Amino acid sequence: MFKTKMNIVQIFRGVDVAARSDKREELKARLIVAARKRIEAQGVRGLRARDITSDAGCALGGLYNAFADLQDLIIHVNGETLDALEARLSAAVSAAGTDPRERLEALALAYLDFAGEHRALWFALFDAASLADTTIPDWHREQQRSLVGLIAEPLRAIETELDEAHLAARAQALFAAVHGIVTLSLEERTIGLSGDPLAHELRTLVRRMTTAQL
Amino acid sequence: MFKTKMNIVQIFRGVDVAARSDKREELKARLIVAARKRIEAQGVRGLRARDITSDAGCALGGLYNAFADLQDLIIHVNGETLDALEARLSAAVSAAGTDPRERLEALALAYLDFAGEHRALWFALFDAASLADTTIPDWHREQQRSLVGLIAEPLRAIETELDEAHLAARAQALFAAVHGIVTLSLEERTIGLSGDPLAHELRTLVRRMTTAQL
């Protein structure tokens, strides 16, 4: 009559049509969601495989069918975070005026806002990056490159005498500088900047960095 | 005749005069040295309590007599690293000329050099800082403050119209910006700056950040 008990449930739920790979992808997605929520709640360092699989509704070993290991799962969470970050930054440049300096300022402030709104996820981004023995996949590197590209574009209009190599270097440096200030401000343990003076310093940095002289 | 077998050895070694607290301090020092060597060799993340105590020549539990936990030991290693860093930066400002901008440039480049020469120790500094649940002791915070103070001093001569609060904010921002660029360059996983262009970007940052306008 009935194939198996499990099939009854699946037919009832209308999942039977789902192909093998679809179920696999669905589990991966559930694991990523669970991992993200845990990171948001307790930070990356507090992430535990048993919590994630429990939340995602699968056995402990299931995580290792979907991903190589916990680090791999974190990288996928980071991938989605980077997507969201780029979307936010893209929106910020679009909303800004046509003046390149305005656009860069908008980028920096949007970066600051995003980091503040998603502290834990944002820290996870660079916590994984500081891990020595894991290899970051190409698609993840490409995401990062794309971020710096957002900066390079307005910068090109300002630093007209710079060739491509130097422009890329300047874009990286500007990104890193903004990143440093934002990072410092989010670590409450060091007496860092916060609130209004923070945004003011960020603006000052961008303005001075984008005004050629000497 | 002899008190105990252990006493013979101690008298022979001339350690008998050492007071209780001296031995305790000596063990702490040995643990810190062992931990530092391990960090230099394998990074903070690869630090293991059993390795350290084995190197230091004490039992596993001995670590927890000398320090609260592994994190506490790491903080003490970081303390010595911060001391060395400040010594290096102080030497750099002294060696530089009297021009405030020159002094700040020298500071930035010395910071870059130090980080490059002590990668693992330097990463340990900020890896611990990003840990959420530990409380950094006051003396450690004071060390960090003192670092930023090195920047504030030449900056005072440049930003004459800034009050103390704004000057402190500017010094923090400048430190954070330089730190961001140095950090990016040391993480080889992201396509970062390196070598000559890196130093050039650093110099550009400092020069532009210290030239008032607008």
Place this chain on the structure above:
DNA sequence: TTTTGGTCTTGAACATCGTTCATCTTCTGC
């Protein structure tokens, strides 16, 4: 010198991780 009391040292035991893998279940193609 002997005793005594507190302190330090020790390493086995514990709890908690990430990760593996033999076993069973489920799915797909015939």
Place this chain on the structure above:
DNA sequence: GCAGAAGATGAACGATGTTCAAGACCAAAA
């Protein structure tokens, strides 16, 4: 239906930080 492949399962493993009861040690009192 059936057989083989693929996936899911969770007990077990190894490694880790941390604890703690038992013993060793030291300085001062007797």
